[in-house]
Amino acid sequence: MSKVPRLSPHLDARFGNTTQEVLLINLAFGTRILAQEDSWDKLQALQNGDADLSDKWLERAHRARLVLTGEEDWPDFVHRMDLSMREYISSHTGEVLEAAADREELLNRLARTEKLYREHSMPQPYQGPAEHVGPLMTKPVRLVDFIFDHCRAFLEHDLEDQSEDLDVHLVKLFFDRPALKLRYEQQFCIPRTTQLRARRIIDALKPGSRVLVLGDDDLVGLALVEMTDTLQVDILELDADLVAFLKERSNNRFTILEHNLRHGVPDSMKDKYDAVTTDPPYADDGMRFFLECAKTSLKKNDESRLFLSTFPGLLESPEKFWSDLDELGLHILQQQNHFSRYVYNNMYRVQHLAAFRHLGSPINPTTDLIGFPFLYAHFFECGLKVD
Ligand SMILES: C[S@@+](CC[C@H](N)C(=O)[O-])C[C@H]1O[C@@H](n2cnc3c(N)ncnc32)[C@H](O)[C@@H]1O
The missing domain is CATH 3.40.50.150 (Vaccinia Virus protein VP39)
Structure with a gap:
């Protein structure tokens, strides 16, 4: 590790296959590593700035992206998304694009993809009995708004998040x-x-x-x-x-x-x-x-x-x-957009992709666009109107 390492803000932990087995996970990269008895202490020491950086398990935790130095490559799904956007833009404009060099370029590419998608690839509202489907099927523009909004939120706020304050x-x-x-x-x-x-x-x-x-x-x-x-x-x-x-x-x-x-x-x-x-x-x-x-x-x-x-x-x-x-009588005093993150699990992802397909949107670039790891929610601080 050449630069000062820090703990990923996207760290979480789960039981593995047995109750003795603890998996430490980077939720943004989808990478994981088995914890050892003293792993929590090592991660805590890292947060306190007094970890032994030659420690073998910390080296492995770095390779598993629990520990970051800021020099890591992007997660794989971001490369796939970039490739899919390049192919999609090219199929509509004939332009040939190189792999994105930085986050700004990815964000610009996402904006171009969104514009083309809204012109050429929009899902069509479901026409069958409304009681059989949810509101995203009858108003699929909401599905499109959501995937571009959340994809952008990930690239803007999480892809290169450098915060070091995880408890x-x-x-x-x-x-x-x-x-x-x-x-x-x-x-x-x-x-x-x-x-x-x-x-x-x-x-x-x-x-x-x-x-x-x-x-x-x-x-x-x-x-x-x-x-x-x-x-x-x-x-x-x-x-x-x-x-x-x-x-x-x-x-x-x-x-x-x-x-x-x-x-x-x-x-x-x-x-x-x-x-x-x-x-x-x-x-x-x-x-x-x-x-x-x-x-x-x-x-x-x-x-x-x-x-x-x-x-x-x-x-x-x-x-x-x-x-x-x-x-x-609840009125919003402050609002912070994309404040909360939840794991976007595969069950929801598959449901969303099935909806896109059923309503006529192309599988590419849709599949790779919904590869982002988090669902987001806003945070509202509300006051109460008293008569
Ligand atoms: C409603 S869920 C969270 C929903 C989440 N925002 C989502 O994405 O759908 C929040 C918590 O409320 C609890 N909960 C759900 N229904 C409840 C009820 N009728 N009374 C009390 N708690 C409830 C759940 O067990 C959970 O801990």
């Missing part, structure tokens, strides 16, 4: 979390997103503030109490496994209750909180009752805050989200 301790604390459950619409964000969200919330609130987390597969409640002891945190969550996991780690630093928000918040929690944080479901109905629960539990004053993560472009109906916020 290894949180990654370790989160790694044996319960598996994701689709029936509860779970889709947890990557550890660094949880860390940054918790930081935003801590920085915005006064010591002693009461915070309610509505649904916590993102483990923001846990991060909040790990990162500060000045907030009082309560969590409401439906998933019994997640509740058990969080209870085990709570050490009485937060209260967690197994509860279905479809029934509203318990009476004892109404008008009690200085802040609520949530990452609600993307279906209209789920979004509505999560927002109602948020509003009901907030203290009725204009200092109360809702910290909300969502991506309007992928909601069942974005217009309903804006009108729900308005009706409930």
Whole structure:
């Protein structure tokens, strides 16, 4: 390693094939390495700037892209995407293009591809019975908006991300979390997103503030109490496994209750909180009752805050989200786009590609365009209008 190494901001960990086996993963590159007993300590030492850089396991972690020096080549899917865009541009303009030399060139190429795609390759709205398909099939322009937006977000914010602030301790604390459950619409964000969200919330609130987390597969409640002891945190969550996991780690630093928000918040929690944080479901109905629960539990004053993560472009109906916020008296004070990252898993990718194909878009460059690793969501800080 010739330059000073740092830990990738996209580090995560999972169980391997056995419960003894821990895989450390770079989510942006899709690369992984088996952890050894002392790997966490070595990664922590690296973050503290006192690692032994001649260590063999750290060398391997560097080759697996957990440890970065800033001199690494791009992930393979970026090269494939570049090639696919060159071929696509060439097929429409006859121009012959060299491989992109830098990120700016990739971004320009993506803009050209997007323009041509919207002229020549748009999926056509599904014409069959609307109850059989989702909103992206009947309005596939939303699918196109989403893939170009997320692809651009990855190239702009993540491809060469040099941040060095990942909290290894949180990654370790989160790694044996319960598996994701689709029936509860779970889709947890990557550890660094949880860390940054918790930081935003801590920085915005006064010591002693009461915070309610509505649904916590993102483990923001846990991060909040790990990162500060000045907030009082309560969590409401439906998933019994997640509740058990969080209870085990709570050490009485937060209260967690197994509860279905479809029934509203318990009476004892109404008008009690200085802040609520949530990452609600993307279906209209789920979004509505999560927002109602948020509003009901907030203290009725204009200092109360809702910290909300969502991506309007992928909601069942974005217009309903804006009108729900308005009706409930929640107004946006700050918005940070592409703040949250979630693994874009192959199940969703295959579904999206099947939709493109079915609606008449070409397999190339679509397949390579949807090779980006993260789904993104915006972060909204909302205030409450009080009469
Ligand atoms: C709704 S999910 C996250 C959805 C995510 N933003 C997405 O991409 O679809 C957030 C959390 O809410 C929990 N949850 C889902 N339905 C719930 C309900 N009715 N009551 C309480 N928690 C619920 C989930 O278990 C999860 O931990």
